[in-house]
Amino acid sequence: MKGKWVLFVTITSVFSCLLWMFGMGWALFDYFNCSAKSVAEAPAETVETDRNGIHIVALGDSLTRGTGDASGKGYVGYLMEDLEKRSDQKMQITNLGIKGQTSVQLAEQVKQQEVQRQIKLADTILITIGGNDLFRGGQTLAELDLQKVEGLKEEYSKNVDGILSSIRSQNTEANVFLIGLYNPFIDMEDANTTSQIVRDWNERSADISAKYPKAVFVPTFDLFQLKVEDYLYTDNFHPNSEGYQLIAERVAALLTW
Amino acid sequence: MINLVQNEMIKLVRKKRLLVVTIIMAVLISMFTYAQFRESERVQERLGTTDWRTTLQQQIIDIQNRLSGSQISDEWRKQLEIRVSQQQYYLDHDINPAEPGAPTFVRGFIENSIQLLLPLMIMIVAADLVSSEHSTGTVKILLTRPVQRWKILLSKYLTLVLSVSFLLLMFGILSYVISGIVFGFKGWNAPVLTGFTVEAGELNTAGTHLIPQWQYILMEFGLAWFVSLVVGTLSFMLSVLIRSTAAGMGVMLACLISGTILSSMVSSWESAKYLFMINLRMSDYLQGMAPPIEGMSLGFSLSVLAIWAAAALVISFVSFTKKDVY
Structure with missing residues (x-):
């Protein structure tokens, strides 16, 4: 009985040994002989996906990501919790926010x-x-050069216009919410100037979104206007959990489908 | 010669070494399967979808967010950037990098165990092939036979080669069967991209091509076999040189573990690439991951490992034939 076992193990070993040698040879051959057979790009219209439930896509910067929120949910997370309580429908959220993203990068991302x-x-x-x-990152405030801010705003307008038109060309039905800026520096010196800048900026965002159907500009300036330090994270820039909850509540009130 | 090898095989089977290692593997594989299962469930719950494209996109975004953080080392940043471009490449070409199923599990498992787990298993078998003869005293009986010493050692070495092959086969079969119960047995023909190369910290996709997953797995097992054989040969040498099995195992264990630690921090110590334990992650070259030290390639690792193994063999044979046994 023992003898048969030994024979079995030996024969299996010999065959597997040959198999692995072959595998290794193939690996080396494939690695060193990779004549560039190009891989076809995926055709643009390939995928069908189930469309049941409500599908929310969040795009943008660290606010979408939730930087500063102790639980890491961000306004998107709080919004989802709220919606799940209110509705029985299946929710699917895709959060594509990237920390530090600017409008140029987002314009690239939506492509x-x-x-x-x-x-x-x-x-x-x-x-x-x-x-x-x-x-x-605070650089604008350190310089506070109105001329320069004007330039930034023009650049931003162009990008946001591109982003919205790209979204609309892909999807004509979805409601698009463009969430405005608040002034995190409202407690500091030059508050009047910075607030003026942020208000102008928001006004521009509102103007651009007005050009597109079903695009809504959501102001947040007023949420953080009084008692800003209560709603900001320790970096004095990003909202904290309470701040994110305020934004989530405001957006939740507007959502319909 | 065949009789000698047969004799050694009988000893090995009697000692139940292969059986023990196989059982250890079965237990570990079950654990990893369960962990993997929980992980995929969690991801599904978080994203609310089973669509792999959405999952992959989310992974890319997660990595990009980590990249935008400031407290991240340059090494790690490079690794992550390469991973992002690779995943983006998969996404752009509409290929699922992780088709659900047992073959994908086998593929990931061999990639993760090639550096430490598999060599450890091999070591258990290899480390006492010779030294156990000393500790049980049977070496004198063996050497008084009318057979030349080098033949005896060669038969032991061939036994090692056979048992390495056998264990690797067991490793493959067990991981396929156990994970298949959970994930399903399909997916052998899923396409896999290979041929990525890393040049100066950038991912180069010029040589990229598609191969079926079974071929990819076979290639990876071939490389894993080579790595195991080298580790086995080194343990074999220690087994000849050091009479105590425990001491031999200890030395090998220290080398292997230091290898895993070193490969995460040696990028500035360039000559470390000539150490065998840095070169064990051969499957990474198929995958297109950045090597721990710039300038390492499949050919390089292959030669380094081959030289180490050849040297170990020479030392083993010289030492064994010359040694006084008392």
């Missing part, structure tokens, strides 16, 4: 094929953008 597919499937699209364009 990606998979992002476009997500946009196509969406019932609601949420966008937070512009904070990094305007404040540039």
Whole structure:
């Protein structure tokens, strides 16, 4: 009995040994002989996905990501919790926010094929953008050069226009919410000037979104106008959990489909 | 010669070494399967979808967010950037990098165990092939036979080669069967991209081509076999040199573990690439991951490992034939 076992193990070993040698040879051959057979790009219209439930796509910067929120949910997370309580429908959220993203980068992002597919499937699209364009990590405030701010705003307008028209060309039905900026520096010196700048900026965003059907500009300036320090994270720039909840409540009140 | 090898095989089977290692593998694979299952469930719950494109897109976004953080080392940043471009490439070409199913699990498992887990298993078998003869005293009986010493050692080495092959086969079968119960047995023909190369920290997709997953797995197992064989040969040498099995195992264990630690931090110590334990992650070259030290390639790792193994063999044979046994 033992003898048979040994024979079995030996024979299996010999065969597997040959198999692995062959595998290794193939690996080396494939690695060193990779004549560039190009891989076909995916055809643009390939995928059918189930469209049941409500599909929300969130685009933008650190606000979409939830930077500063202790639980990491961000306004998108709180919004989802609220919606799940109110509705029985299946919710699907795709959060494509990237920290530090500017409007130029977002304009690039919405051109990606998979992002476009997500946009196509969406019932609601949420966008937070512009904070990094305007404040540039506090640099704008340090200089406070109105001429320069004007230039930034023109640049931003062009990008947002591109983003919205790209979204509309993919999806004519979804409601698009462009969430406005608040002034995180409202407690500091030059508050009047900075608030003026942010208000002008928001006005521009509202003007641009008005050009597109079913696009809604959502102001947040007033939410953070009084007692701003209560709603900001320790970096004095991003909202904290309470701040995010305020934004989520405001957006939740507007959502319909 | 065949009789000698047969004799050694009988000893190995009697000692139940292969059985023990197979059982260890079965237990570990079950654990990993369960962990993987929980992980995929969690991802599904978080994203509310089973669509792999959405999942992959989300992974890309997650990595991009990590990249935009400031407290991230340059090394890690490079690794992540390469991973993002690779995943983006998969997405752009509408290929699922992780088709659900047992073959995908096998593929991921061999990639993750090639550096440590698999060599450890091999070591258990290889480390006492010779030294156990010393500890049980049977070496004298063996050497008084009218057979030349080098033949005895060669038969032991061939046994090692056979058992490495056998264990790797067991590894493949067990991981396929166990994970298949959970994930399903399909997916052998799923397309896999290979041929990515990393040049100066950038992902180069010029040589990229598609192969079916079974071929990819076979290629990976071939490389894993080579790696296991090298590790086995080194343990074999220690087994000849050091009479105590425990000491031999200890040395090998230290080398293997230091390898995993080193490969995450050696990028500035360039000559470390000549150490065998840095070169064990051979399957990464098929995958197109950035090597731990710039300038390493499949050919390089292959030669380094081959030289180490050849040297170990020479030392083993010289030492065994010359050694006084008392």
